[in-house]
Amino acid sequence: MIAGYAVPDFVSEFWHYYIAAFTVLGILFSLFLIKSQTTTKLAEGEQAELMVHTWDGDLQELNNPLPRWWMFMFYGLVFFAIGYLVLYPGMGKFAGTLGWTSFQEWKDDKDAVDAEFDKVMGPYKGQDIMTVAADPKAKEMGQNLFMTYCSQCHGSSAQGGKGFPNLTDAQWLFGGTPEDIKASIAGGRIAEMPAMGDAVGGEQGAKEVANYVLSLGGKPHDATLAAAGQAKYAACAGCHGENGKGMAAASFPDLTDDAWQHGGSESAIAQSIIKGRKGGMPAQSKVSGGLLDDSKIHLLSAYVWGLGGGKQPAAPAPAEAMAAPAEAVAAPAAN
Ligand code: HEC
Ligand code: HEC
Missing domain, CATH: 1.10.287 (Helix Hairpins)
Structure with missing residues (x-):
């Protein structure tokens, strides 16, 4: 107690x-x-008192x-x-x-549910995320967890919305390998872009740079504005790259694809520039102050990985290394 x-x-x-x-x-x-x-008590044969009504x-x-x-x-x-x-x-x-005590009763109930979950979870714990992702039962459990803990931000179809990234495409801000996804969920993520309004010369400058960004992605834009924005884009290149392709490794988004977290219209891009943007993915792991234990995070990672955008792990597994191109295998180990 x-x-x-x-x-x-x-x-x-x-x-x-x-x-x-x-x-x-x-x-x-x-x-x-x-x-x-x-x-x-009424005596034998006695009539009950008659009320006046x-x-x-x-x-x-x-x-x-x-x-x-x-x-x-x-x-x-x-x-x-x-x-x-x-x-x-x-x-x-x-x-x-x-x-x-009500606390003890709640705790007993919770322990019983956790024990039940652990039993079902047992076989998946030892499997890697890609294997778990292929299991229909695990997928169903992952989806239930997703509905409870994630859908309020990422949507029930996991396609996100304004300010919340789509988890079903291959565009990842923080990486799409099983480990990356697990780290995103367990520890939370914050990508922050400073307000750049002053750096580009206010509203008009933001509009120009927005058009330049659209031109980088080959999208419809105003060529005159884009030309005016090109030089100002220098302020952005350090993070989003000269070509606007971003740097996935450092969580700077690609501005040339169609995966927009904050909107891809001229005005939405201009707003991103003027106000800056800050994402806030709350940490889910218990050790980081969240609600989920490791087995639930494991299931969720597999569910998200399996939604369509999951990438292969960075380091090839030994079996894949064996199947690598012949010259790579034949090359003498030079070091
Ligand atoms: C210090 C690094 C940094 C600089 C400089 C910077 N950005 Fe960003 N930008 C980011 C990060 C990080 C995000 C992602 C924010 C998030 O996830 O909410 C972002 C997000 C954006 C987005 C939203 C993307 C989307 O998917 O909706 C746009 C548009 C953008 N930046 C354009 C620009 C432009 C144009 C400039 C130059 C004026 C610029 N950024 C300068 C780091 C930077
Ligand atoms: C309070 C809203 C919120 C909740 C709840 C939430 N997320 Fe997120 N999540 C975000 C935001 C916002 C980002 C983007 C962070 C950024 O741009 O800095 C994000 C990013 C992510 C990413 C990284 C995406 C990428 O492009 O690399 C993954 C994976 C993810 N969330 C999975 C989950 C899962 C699974 C859950 C449920 C356990 C969850 N999220 C719950 C708001 C939320």
């Missing part, structure tokens, strides 16, 4: 007595009420005593309440003789 959860947190002794006294008085009052209402011409109200079963039900309820208060917490801070 965890200290602090065992007894209700009363701020002072006063509240303990106050609540206990109210509970006891409530019970005594109930008993008194039942007794006072049930002691009148009469409705609808001849409908009269008689004051009959309560039926016995009804009365016993009330007594039963009062004794049930007393028994309950002895066994369970309820009388102020008295913890009850059974030592039951």
